[in-house]
Every structure is written in C-alpha cells, then in structure tokens.
Amino acid sequence: MHLKQDKPDNRNVLDTTAQGVIGAPLTRPEGLLKVTGTATYAAEYEVEGCLEGVLVSVPIMSGEVLSIDEDSVLAMPGVVAVISDERLTGRAAQGTAGEAPFQPAQTVCYWGQPVALVVAETFEQARDAAKHLVIETRAQDVPVDPEKVDTKVEETTRTGDLAHAMAEAAHSVDVEFTTEGHASAAMEPHAAIAQWQDDSLTVHASLQMLKFNRAELADSLGLKEEQVRLVSPYVGGGFGSKLGISQEAVAASLAAMHLGRPVRVVMSRQQVFQTIMRRSETHQRVRLAADNEGRLTGFGHEARVSNLPGESFAEPVLQSSQFLYAGENRLLQLEIARIHRMTAGSVRAPGEAVGVQTVEQAMDMLAEKAGIDPVELRLRNIPEKHPANGKPFSSRKLAEALREGAKAFGWEPRPRKPRHTREGEWWIGTGVASAARVHAVVEAKARVTLRPDGTAVVETDMTDIGTGTYAILGQVAGEMLGLMPDDIDVRLGDTDFPAGSGSGGSWGAASCGSAVFLACEGLRKKLAERLKVADDGLTLKDGFVRWDGGEKALTELLDGKPLDATGHFEPGDSTEDMAISSYGAFFAEVAVNHWTGETRVRRMTGAFGIGRVLNARTARSQCLGGMTWCIGNALTETLLFDPNDGHLVNCDLAEYHVPVNRDVPDLDVLLLEERDGSASPIQAKGVGELGLCGGAGAIANAIYDACGARVFAYPMAPNRVLAAMPQN
Amino acid sequence: MRPFDYQRAERLAHAAQLTAQSDTLALAGGTNLVDLMKLQVETPQVLVDIGRLPLGTIEAEGDGLRIGALVSNTDTAVHPRVRADYPVLARAILAGATQQLRNKATTGGNLCQRTRCYYFTNIDQPCNKREPGSGCGAIDGIARIHAVLGASTHCIATYPGDMAVAMAALDATVEIASENASRSVPVREFHRLPGDTPERDNVLEPGEIITAVTLPAPVGGTQIYRKVRERSSYAFALCSVAAVIDLADNRFTRADLAFGSLAHKPWHDPRLADLLIGKEPSLALFDKAADLLLEDTQGYGENDFKIPLARRTLAAVLCEATGVEA
C-alpha cells in the first residue's frame, strides 16, 4: 500500500479495530534484552580477528595537515596501520543529508578535528599509538567567538510594524537572552565495526537514520549504496548526535577496506564531545507588545546562532515562535555567525529547545506587567490561524494543556508577586510555560509478513534509540491484524529491510507507524479478497477473522503460506495545507537557596497533546526524558569554549553537567486525548522532543516567583541566580 | 595509556623504595591515577600497586582516631566513631563523588588527587603543572573552577577535594613514611600553594608514602560541611566550607573553618578563629570574617563569582551553626 497523504485522515481506523492494544501501556518487547545486558550495541559484536582503531585529532583551530609521519608509530607494539586516506571525514553529516560530510579530514576547521586513524591489534596499543602519531600542520588564525564576528541574516518574517506596536502598547516587554551550547551526550559513545568482504561493506554502527546514513557512507567512500549494509538494532541514545554518518564509521570502513580485516572504532567520550554536533549557543531578543487586557499586538523574536562556514544548519530558534502566539505586528529574524567551533547541528528538539523558553519568560514578564495570571495570559493569546501565513491549525491542545496541567499541578490562578514563600534558607516558587514543537513526517516503508502460524513479522530499517519503536510498531500491527504484540516480531535497524524514516525530529513514530499501518491495510485487503468481502467489513481479533456471516482462524485463511505487504508512506499536501504542531504546558515548583543561589526543582507537571498515543507507557517515558532535559537546560548544561583557540574545555561528563538522578524530582505527565488526522494516517504526532520545548522557561519563571531573580542567561547556575537576586 | 611495569608492593618499605625511583607512582584506589594515565597526563614507567599493604584499618589512637591510608572513603564515612565524633568528615566525604567512587577511593589517594583544571587534563593545551614551563592555559582561558586565593601567575588551579577540607578544619595530621624514616605533617600544611613550582601539589617527596591520617581527640561542637555545586550530586564544589563551631553564653568558643575549591589547598586562615572567638554571633560579625578571609582574593573573570559566593556560603554555615537568622 502506498499513500501520499494529501488529505487529513479522520477515519480513526485504529479506534475501530478490535484488538484493543493500540495505546495500551505495554512493556517494551526488547526490555528483557536490555535489563539483562543481552541487547547488543554497535561495539559489542563478536567479530573474528577484529582490529582496533583510534582516531587521532589535531590541536589546531584551522589549517592544513602537511604530513603524517606513519613511521612514528608503525614500529610500536601491535600497530598495524595508519589510515590517512583522503576520504576520511572531519565532521559528521547533518541529519538527512544523504551525502558525504565535508572531506578531506586533513583540512582542519575546528580544534580537535580527527585527521587520521591508528589501527592496532588491541585497544590499548591503538590508544597509546594514537597519542604518539607525529602530525605536521600549518595552523591558521580564525574567529572562534560568535560575539566577535559579523552575522548574516538567514531568515526574516515581517508583518505590520513591530516598533510602532511596541511604542503604542499598553504593556510591553523587550528583553535579551543568552543560551549556551549543549551536547547530546548520549550514553553510548559513537562506535562502528566495519567488515569488508567481496566488495561489500557491513558496518555495525550506532546511528539514527540508516537510509540516509547508508547514502552518506557510500558517498564518503565512493561506493554504491548497494555495496553498503548498516546494522543498528540497538542504539544507546542519539538525541541528534547520530543523525548523520560520523567520523568513526567512515574511518573504520576505510581501514577495513585497506586492510581486509574487520576494524572497530569507538570514540572516546572526549572525542564525542569535541567532534560531534553541538547545539549552537544563542543570543536572543524577544519583544512583546500588548493591549490593556494583555492581548498581543506585536511579537518579535530575533536570534543569533553560529556554525562552521559552509554548514547549512542554523539552529531554528524561531520555529515555533512563528505561530505559538498572536500579535499582528511581527518581526522574526534569525542570523548566523560563522565561527570555528565543531559543527553545530541537531541536538534534541533543535530550535524549540532554546527558542520557546525565552518567549515563555517574556510572557511571564508581560503577565506581571499587565497584572494577569500567566496561564490566563497565554490562553488569551492563542491565535486563530497561523499569524504569518494564515494557514488553519490542525488539532491543537494548547488551551487544554494549560488548563488540565494547571489543575493537576494545583496552580493558583492569580497575578503574581515574587518572594512569597520561604522555607528556612529556601525560597519557594512556581512557574508555567507553554510547549510547542513543529510536526514533521517523512517518507517511510515497512514490510509486514503474516506467518503461516498466525504470528507476524514487521521489518523496517527504522531504529529504536530508546523511544519505544519496537513497542509501538508491534502495537500498530497487532491492532490492525488482530494479534497480541507478543506474537509480532519487530525487526529494526538493518538496511536490508525496507527503508524507514529514521529516528529524529520526533517523526519516527508517526512516519514508520503509518508505514506499518499501510502495510497492514494491504494485508487486510488481501485477506478480504480471499474471503471476497469488503475489507472494512473485516474484524480481526485474537487470531480470528470475522465478517458479516462468518469467522475463520487466521492460520486457516493463510493455509500454510506466508502473506506479506509493504507499506509506503509519503507526506503530501495534508501537512502543507495546515499548521501542524504538538503542544503542551509545563508547571514547575522550585526552591532557590537564599545564600548560594542553588536551585532545586521540587516537582514538575507536563501536559501534552501529541495526537494519538501509541503506547502510553513509552510515550510517558519520552515526556519524562524531555522534562529531565528541561532541568539540565535550565540549570546545568553549558559547553564552555576557550576564547583563544575555540576548543571545548569541558569535554567530558564530569564537567559537562547532565542532570543526575537527584536533580530530578517527581515528574507528573498528562497525555491529552487527541487525534490529528492531518498529521498522519494514524493521527499521531511526535512526542520525543515536545517535553523539552519550553520547560526550562517554567523553571526560570519559578525561580523568579521564588526569589525575585530574573535570569536572562541559561543555564541559571548559582552564580547567575545570585547575581540577579534582590539583596535584602 | 603508556605501557608500564606493574609491581605489587608486598611491604611498606618495599613500596617506599620503589616509589623513590623516577617515573614511578603509587597506585591506591586508582580512581584518579588511572583516569589520568588514560589521558597520558600521568605517564609512569613503573606503577607500584600499594593496594594490598596493611594500611586499611581505622583504629583508636589515644582519644583520637587513626585512619589508614588505604581505608576506603566509604569505610571512613560509615565508621560509627567518625559519624558520632567527626560528623564534618563523614559529611564531607559523602558530599564527594559517588558511592561507586567512594568505595574505591582511599584516604591517601583522596589527599593526593590532582586538580580538575580542564587544561591540566588536556595534554594538547599548555599547563605548567603538567609540563613546567609550557604556560598556563587557564589564566587567559576559561577559569570557572579555578582559585581565587593563593594562586600565582604560574598556576591558578584548585585542590578539588572535599575530605581534606574537613580534615583541615579538624586539624588532622598526615602520617608519612619513607624507606627508613617517618614524619607527620598537619593536613593544613600538607598541600602547597603553586608559586613557581605548580607541578608539586603537596609536600610529599619521592619515596614517601602516606600511611594514615590521625584525627585529634573529638571536640564536639556543631559540625557542618557545606558544598555548593552545579548539580545536586556528582559534581565538584564551586566552593565549600567545613566548620566546627562551639558557643558558650552565645559567644564563639570554637570556630575552626576550612574552605574548599578556593585555592590550591584546603584553605585555613587562623585569623578567622581569632576574630570570631569570644564574640557574639551576628550577621555583621560574619561579614567581617568574610572580609578577612577574602582580603587577598583575585578572580580571573569566569571565577569572579566565587568571591561573593564564598562570603555567602560562610555566612550560611555560621548562621546554621549559631542560629542567627538571615
């Protein structure tokens, strides 16, 4: 079955089927493998005669590699080769690039760029030799600080006259913010094992988007796509960092091709930090103009981000600002500074993860000025249609999220005044923020096979990076085919399977789920044909097929032979005609220490509208993950770059502070009932990123409510809170 | 990691003899040394595993307590006498690292742990501590976690640990043995200021092994360890204060204070006790104490915040100990 979705699908087929497993909070089918340490991640395959490679970086911010003295290490114990092939890549590919990232690696564009690979019999030998490899370079001075270069405008949206609206406004806010760079810091470091045999390459790798990665790798190596197979059934976290092919996979492949032996390359944690995508730091200005009742008449959001020269990606900070709130006079402008830090790219929820929280802080300030409850202010400013392009909104649960969230949290609706509650040394306060994340779906294919014994197999090269893909695809298929998910074998992460969407941009579930849905529709059609009944007259449940006038066991109908169908989903006009997004609201309570400015989040509630919930348990977990990231984003995470050579100084997990268990309190998640037929034929939208889009703003607002410190720089580390805290 | 010759020391004298050789280091819990060896910040040719020497017990010594150099940080923190008589020490240890690390980390290793300066741990950056004469990357770079007291133009690194800060407040003593001699050094004098030889963290000479730390007889009082950090656990201190405070008739009779992460050593300034003792606690007095403590501070941009933070953390601790309201 092929569907290019040009129209909303409001049939809600999955509500009419009989199995009753869609949305159920089932446990993950791969859970047992994970909790027993049996799931195999990229570096863990037992491969006979595997060599070990370690990437070698150079400590210059820009320049050329003049020579690599292989003899400096070849005589060391166990060293087999130095790979300095021109096809080595110095950067990772951007998500969905589908072509080789920047080559050759020997042209150095940022401090710590890998330029060669040392291969040895054992890891210890390779790691030591990598430190001894003598590399001659010619370094060049380049800008590394985004504050010190001219910027270029990437994108501007202008309607009406914002300056005039600001001047005329009854209440206005005009504030600037900074956010620091972030790292994905997935717990599994980037790793690959490459095997080259009979002119074909097999790479076990840790990647999010195999269809694209295969093209990227083939292009990097000068191979045909058909010569490359990628295998990635378990991925130890991605968060954007594994969207594009990265240096270790290309290097391992080249080494295997040169040496005719399998080669494993695992990045050190420091290398992951220094060479994989960063989220750009941002400098933002938010302007809000409102009338007496707090209704927005003007909305401005400008942002400066950075990237390496030549990189296409610019952190899309303004993405949801385009439509989240009303205001007829608008100015949105994104500028980019070209500097030499490692590539900026997608880190979980690119854009909204840093763009929503600032708007939400400005809204809080406006609420205070206008003397309106901050929840009410937001409710008043939900636009009727997309403020810039006039498109209608598809299903949108923003108001419900604010109301339901407020109720669950115990929000007291009133105009707010900070410093109202003190417990010993701690100031206590609460804050709210809206959540928004644009929706996306991409082309995806999946094959579903009914086996003669009445069980089924789902196959797609889609990955499960922890989001619950194994679970939800089994549930979609189970619901459609009348089987329990236990009877469905979901096989993922292998380019030998039909090409899925890849996991990124929160589009995996809606895109691949739709492909599986379509494949199952195909199977239902085939079954109906066999029975000579209309396919919408079939009821499939518990391995039985029922129709008006009869019932048959599925196994009987299959008659000893497998039956398969491929689903092929493509986005069409339906996502073009409408403004489609997922929405939500965050509520946070914090305690801020009067003496030290340390902030602890005491509880947090998130209410989210993500379209159809495919598995309530894994969807909730995605939200918990996003909210946990909100805490890091708000309080602790910051990439620190040396002002002189641009190197990342805090390049490890001891000094880049992702939240620890104790940073995270009880988190309450509400999943709102929603179907969005414009978003996908299964009425689902994305969930993986929404939980991170705005929540740091709720924490910022809570800090203000607690102690009166308006902090305009993220993360709100103790020193920043203290500096902003009124002293008396 | 560079290849090295692994030797297990069977006796203390053997260990001392071996570590007297150049390019030789002692290995205790390994949680700092192995970390740095992987980065090739430390490149010993010989590694002497002292982990099985009989230095792993806690014993009464007079009215005080003697904690062997190889006692794990956990065993010290959970010891009933430490919890009862030296709670500031238990608290300091528990505020550091994680349970997994504390289970391995030892008394001696914790005292000798090296700085967390980002330039020190990156061998492609200049660092006078790692490579004397190469320069200091931090002074003109990112100095967020660096010293505001007692630094030099050669090095602005801090001693990053917690345990030793409490030991400095308690005026504990480090016991040191070499092949045929032994000596003791107060914890307060064990770590050095960087001066123009930042490569030396402390007063240990080659061939000297820490055998124990002795705690003087318990003094009671209110004992507090306060650690300010960027996340609620598993982070080094931005600033910490260890305090042993006693009052009689609402006047200080004891005010033993030590500060962490402000300097190349746990910072103990005897003038603070002199100022406080005999006086009635008040916010104004605490401010004066902070003035004295911070008389000669210097910030390096990113770490300027530590100066007001130290002032406030000191006030917080003194308020908590004395009941003065903020």
Added chain:
Amino acid sequence: MAISINGQDYPLPADPRTSLLDFIRREAGLTGTKKGCDHGQCGACTVIVNGIRINSCLSLAVTNDGDEVTTIEGLGTMAAPGTMQEAFMAHDGFQCGYCTPGQICSATAMLQELAAGWPSDATADLEAAPTLTDEEIRERMSGNLCRCGAYANIVAAIRDAAGEHA
C-alpha cells in the same frame, strides 16, 4: 592469578593496562557491562566486586586478582531475570538501555548498603539507620547517569524492588 566473574575464573590479562571494564567486555566477552565514558564519570560500567559496587573502568584488571566480580549477567538471565531487572522492566526504568546494566548493578548493591546502615549525603541524621526515601534513592543512584532521562521510573523501580510499593 585469576578474576572470578559471575563464578567463573578468568586468567589475568597479559597487558596490565587493561581496565577491569575492558577485561569484562573483551576478554570475558560479557558485553552487558557498558562503557559510557571510561573515566569514572557516568556509572555505566558499574559492577559489584566482593560485594561492593565500583566503576570498573577505573580499576586495572591486574589489581583485581583474586576478586569476585558480579556483572549484570550474574544478576539474572533472559530465562530467569532477577527482581531488580523485572522491576526495571515493569516501571520502564530505561529507554535506550545503555545505562541500564550499570543502574541495575548499582541499585542492587545500593539496597545492601542501605540495609547495612550506610548513610548518604541525603541522610538527615548520621547516626540513625537510614530509610529508603525517594531522596535517598536519588542521591544514592546519582552515580549512574541516564541521558534518556529515565530517573523518575528508575526510582519507582527500585522502590518496588525493595518491597516498598508506593
């Protein structure tokens, strides 16, 4: 001259540079124990040595001569998962699963530490026996990073495994 892992003896590595973590993963072939940072900064490599949990990445295997090591494989199998493993499944105490073996080893040892009365940074009274509050669990589990952000479910799983249904 051997290390016992889950009851089976393995001869010490030839190269003294080998960490206990690499020894477990490569030489013993037990890849359930994970490498997240190799520097004691994440807890993914947590194993239980002679009854206590440590970061195996910072232990040189040669120094573990004679030690008894328990890894995730020693806490249960696919056919017979352990209580903590089942609790993690039931509460969705993981997402990508990479930190999970370390979390489970850590949690298992943590309950024993608590039973032995060890205090933590979250313990109000150093001299009283600590109780299994959520705050205690959080502090004691803070040596195991989970970037997927499964902490809230991890706490619930541990509470459950400890028999304190809440």
